[in-house]
Amino acid sequence: MKPKPWSTSRRGFIKGSLMMIPAVSIGNGVSLTAEANEPPVDLGDYQPTFFNADEWNFILAACDRLIPSEGEGPGALETNVPIFIDKQMEGAFGHASDWYMKAPFQEDASPLFGYQSALLPREVYRRGIAATRTYCQQQFNEEFSALPEDKRDQVLSSLEKGDIQFDDVSSQQFFAFLLQNTKEGYFADPIHGGNKHMAAWKHIGFPGARASYLEWVDQHNKAYPLGPVSLTGERG
């Protein structure tokens, strides 16, 4: 029997491999795939398009705390969430290409009026990662990605609450994008790069793109028995 990709014994090895080596030399064949038909790319083999090596290590280390491997169900790293985020940075979301981005901008507007920054989401990421890494160097004399789990949680929590302030980007906005995109990558169809093998859907019992339930409408209070399917026809 093959081990589950997020089984306890493999977890330490996977995370260690991803975290300890620079992104440029990732590609050592660390496999997170257990039962693939058409294996998605392995996180360890993936060459990010938008993020540089230092940024990529940050994303890996942050996603690993936002949806960790520990406990029941897969974590963000086992489900390729960082790959999803990297792809989003190069797409319409990262470039805010659907958003109204004309001046004047009022950066200090009440949050009730939604996004009012002149920065594209990908610029928020770039500045947010740089500022958080600098903060960690100053505070702990370490890279964020090298911090122990509890310290990383503490830093992320401080970003979320706005307890850490940066000069050129909103720490809370940075955290909000990071968390939003992490959850999106966890639950979106695998076609977008995350939710590898629909593991997050299996975790919660969402059947994905099945989109046909007429026989199940009146089967009340019974768990739906079939596993998920994806847009490409993968079955889980």
Add this chain to the structure above:
Amino acid sequence: MAKTNPHVDVVLVGLGWTNSIMGMELTDAGLNVLALERGKDQDTVPDFAYPKMADELTYGVRYKMMQRPAKSTLTVRHGINDTALPYRHLGSFLPGNGVGGAGTHWNGHTWRPQPQELRLKSYVEENFGADIIPEDMTIQDFGVSYDELEPHFDCFEKVLGISGKAGNLNGELQEGGNPFEGWRSSEYPLPPLARTYNDELFTQVAKDQGLSPFPLPAANASEAYTNPYGMQLGPCNFCGFCERYGCINYSKSSPQTCVLGALKQRENFSYRANCEVLKVNLDSDGKRATGVTYIDENGDEVIQPADLVVLGAYGLHNVHLLLVSGIGKPYDPISGTGVVGKNYAYQMTGGATLFFKDKEFNPFIGAGGNATTVNDYGVEQIDFGREGFIGGSYLSAAMTNGQPIRNMPLPSGSPSWGAGWKQAVKDNYGHAMSVGSHGSNMSYRDCYLDLDPNYTDDHGRPLMRMTFNWKDNDVRMTQYMKQKIETLTKALGPDDYRLSFKDFNSMYDVRPYQTTHNVGGAIMGTDPSTSALNRYLQTWDVDNVFVMGAGAFPQNIQYNPTGLVGALTYWAAKAIREKYLPNPGPLVHA
């Protein structure tokens, strides 16, 4: 230099529900009709075909079917002394884009208003006295009666193939329907949708409390159906991808599924997608429209001459077009004069989420209009004098659109990330149901639409500016519904529940999705000094311009607006055919 197209009898601006219907009616009348749609062309095949629609990220979260603020948006502020800021990305409301408009990506809740809602001001004054209307509340009568609209509600419901159960057939109350609805001349064309587990639980509890639960009238076909235009719908399979998605099954009523397939066959109809109308052109004295100017798919400016112009874009866009074209006097909130932009209103909603450890709801199984509803707290059921507010809501237990990125309710106190979050999503997904209130929103002197002084669109036109905030009357209404919902919630016996209702310190927030039921701004009425349109949706000032849509509502009804929008469109079309065409000119002399 702008190119000039050959003349047409009618130019339709926008091609969603209202102008699809106008297209049928005016081609029937023998006119040569051209529709200009700002967005792309789209149809069930190939655009909504399975499996590509079953993609929550692309359609549910990234709003692929919606208007792109980069191309078109507005600005928002809370008060008349504030600086408005652009609605830079979508949140609170989601105007559609492309052929079919919002009619492609809606859930399909298809209501008629209660009869007294159409004459709300008169109803309040007659029953509770004019002095209960707050000084700045600017509610008005629609100027058309329920009895006049009844045949048109009936027609619209038959075109859409609504699934439901009548509660009042020609004055006779019917078991299982809504006992508080206006009279209906016929039963719904299709029986109610199959019931989901949440429906069953809510129905029992509502009955136990002496309320009258009934299935929400849904534009999701419960059976195969052929409508009066010969268009065919297939039975809904509860795929769960309704709101924000095009229907994969020809089951959700949309302009494509119910009207456009027939309309496109007509030789005297044509349409052009990717054509954005910039303004309605007027003759030298501003009394008559000569056509429209638009930007075509190549980015070139084109003049389209026409005898009749029907604005059938989304309500907010219609108001913008009136303002930038100089049709009607813009509203001024200080003096209270002027009419275009007046009485913008929204919708007041609230709800409870109930968590049950031992119940399986399978939330991904659903139709957009899948809900059990009570109307015991409707506008006509409430003593406004005693309760201290004007308005009402329907309450519903709905189960739909249960995809996990945007539909992941968790009990209060759940972590938003980390191992605790991962456990919470496992423990709660599929074990929650909701009970919501969907209610009226009154209009006020300082809630309105005008042109923004600071921000422009790609064509250099000023963006429209929305000035809006919540008012105490409407908060009192929703707080009343909160009590009713909390009572029902407790009777349902969940392990945990969470309430979400506007309170007296609530300010309008553009971020969370609320509803796309924006109304007002080009309101109908009987007096040109207080309304932009007469009772036939004809502009008072330029008699060959008619304006469709919920912009005509002088305040918001307690229901989803599409049923009333559809009926008003048929009502206006009848007036154009029977009164205007034989004798072009103002249909009402002020």
